[in-house]
Amino acid sequence: MADEEPSGAFDYPPPEPQRGFIAEWAVTIILLLFGTTNLVQAFVIPTGSMEDTLLIGDHLLVDKLAFSPSGPVSKRILPYTDVQRGDIIVFRYPVEIQQTFVKRCIGVPGDRIKLVDKQLILNGHAVNEPYVYHKTEYIDSYRDNFPSEPNVHVADSASDMLNNHMVNGEVVVPPGFYFAMGDNRDSSLDSRYWGFVPGANIIGKPLIIYWSYDAPTEALSKPMISMDHLLDLVQHFPSKTRWRRTFRLIRGYPLK
Numbered sequence: 001m002a003d004e005e006p007s008g009a010f011d012y013p014p015p016e017p018q019r020g021f022i023a024e025w026a027v028t029i030i031l032l033l034f035g036t037t038n039l040v041q042a043f044v045i046p047t048g049s050m051e052d053t054l055l056i057g058d059h060l061l062v063d064k065l066a067f068s069p070s071g072p073v074s075k076r077i078l079p080y081t082d083v084q085r086g087d088i089i090v091f092r093y094p095v096e097i098q099q100t101f102v103k104r105c106i107g108v109p110g111d112r113i114k115l116v117d118k119q120l121i122l123n124g125h126a127v128n129e130p131y132v133y134h135k136t137e138y139i140d141s142y143r144d145n146f147p148s149e150p151n152v153h154v155a156d157s158a159s160d161m162l163n164n165h166m167v168n169g170e171v172v173v174p175p176g177f178y179f180a181m182g183d184n185r186d187s188s189l190d191s192r193y194w195g196f197v198p199g200a201n202i203i204g205k206p207l208i209i210y211w212s213y214d215a216p217t218e219a220l221s222k223p224m225i226s227m228d229h230l231l232d233l234v235q236h237f238p239s240k241t242r243w244r245r246t247f248r249l250i251r252g253y254p255l256k
Contacts, residue, residue, distance in 0.1 A: 006090055006147075009064070020224040024173075038060050039063075039064060039065060040062065040063060040064060040207075040239060041061070041062045041064055041067075041203070041204070042059065042060065042061055042062070042092060042210075043059070043060045043062055043077060043089045043090060043100065043102065043206070044057070044058070044060070044220055045057065045058045045059075045060070045220075046058050046077070046209075046217050046220035046221045047217055047221075048184050048187060048201060049103070049182035049183075049184050049187060049189065049190070050088075050102055050103070050182050050183045050184060050188075050218075051133050051183065052102070052131075052133050052184075052204070052208075053101035053104075053131050053183045053244070054088075054102065054183075054243070054250075055090070055212065055219065055241070056210045056214075056215070056216070056217055056220065057171075057212055057213045057214055057215045058209050058245065059209065059210055059211040059212065059213070060090075060102075060206045060207070060208065060209055060210070060250070061206075061207050061208050061210055062090045062203060062204045062205065062206050063204050063205050063206075063207040064202070064203060064204035066081060066204050066205040066207075067081065067082070067083055067089075067202055067204060067205065071097075079213055083096040083105055083108060083178060083199070083202065084105070084108070084252065084254065085105060085106065085107065085122070085254065085255035085256070086102070086103075086104065086105065086153060086253045086255040087105045087203060087205060087220070087252040087253040088102065088103070088104050088179065088205065088206050088250060088252055089101050089102070089104070089178070089197070089202055090202070090203045090204055090206060091103050091180070091197050091201045091202045091203055092102075092201040092203065093194075093201075094155075094157055094195065094196070094197060094198060094201060095155050095194050097156065097190070097201065099201065101204065103180035103181060103182050103188070103190055103191075104131070104161060104180060104181060104182070104183055104252070105177050105178050105179070105180055105197075105252075106120065106122070106180060106181050106191075106255065107122065107171075107173040107179035108171070108173060108178060109173050109174065109175045109176065109177065109178075110173060110175075111123055111172070111173045111179065112124065112167070112171070112172050113146075113170060113171045113172075113173065113179055114146060114147060114169060114171065115143075115144055115145060115146040115169045116145060117139055117144060117145065117220070118134060118139070118144045118186075120186065121170075122255060122256075127255055127256075129255070130253065131154075131181055131183045131253055132183055132185050133184045133185065134186050135183055135184065135186045135187055136186045138241075139228045140186075140194070142194065143186065144186075146192050147161075147162055147166055147169070147170070147171050147192075148173075150162070152193070154192075154193050155194040155195060155196070157194055157195030157196070158191075158193055158194050158195040160195060161191075161195040161196060165196075172198065173196060175187075176198065176199050176200075177196035177197060177198055177199065178197045178202070179191045179196060180197050205252075206250045207247065207249065207250060208247060209246065209247065209249060209251055210246070210247065211241070211244050211251065212241065212242035212245035212246060213233070213237075213240055213241055214240040214241075214242060214243070214255065215229065215240070216234065218250060219232070221255075
């Protein structure tokens with residue numbers, strides 16, 4: 001189960017897709033037919049930090065092979081890729097690796113990142129982010145003008161980022177690490193608050209929504225299904241299932 005912070009749609013056609021439509025579906029079918037925990041893993045989204053791209057109650061299959069190092073034979077069969085800016089990634093939360101987060105990769109090693117009045121500035125230029133959702137109109141001095149002096153508690157790893165990886169008012173992503181943020185930009189516990197994502201923590205790439213059910217965070221955050229949630233499923237399965245989201249492929253959005 002994907003766990004995120006306490007507290008666009010997928011139809012963005014990338015100009016240079018990492019995988020073609022046929023390749024995506026081919027990998028999906030292979031994983032569904034032959035997948036094990038070494039190939040594919042199921043997660044559920046319990047919080048709203050990736051709205052409206054991923055909703056609370058979206059059940060995902062995650063391709064654990066997408067970012068794996070390729071071998072001499074496997075590289076000819078499976079389309080391995082490096083993590084790209086704009087990819088949605090699943091990873092172990094750096095502060096507590098027992099938890100699993102789902103966010104969007106905003107910066108790769110060497111990238112310079114800052115936010116000015118909610119606008120992402122990547123490597124010196126403003127970036128169009130059609131997937132971003134802003135729930136609040138006010139400007140927060142740290143959240144929306146990042147990096148700056150934190151006005152909330154941040155993890156030690158974020159303090160290290162702010163103290164040791166800033167150049168000319170921008171955060172610079174170090175080798176072997178990534179910078180991730182939620183699409184629900186105003187309500188996401190992300191790299192602004194706990195620092196970089198180590199490459200070794202990345203589990204894979206969400207591939208498809210196999211089921212989406214309208215349930216509250218409380219029901220989805222528990223390690224075991226509760227009786228209340230089970231009863232809700234029995235009573236409201238047809239009406240609360242988001243049928244239009246079923247079997248949607250999940251794609252990133254290239255950032256340059």
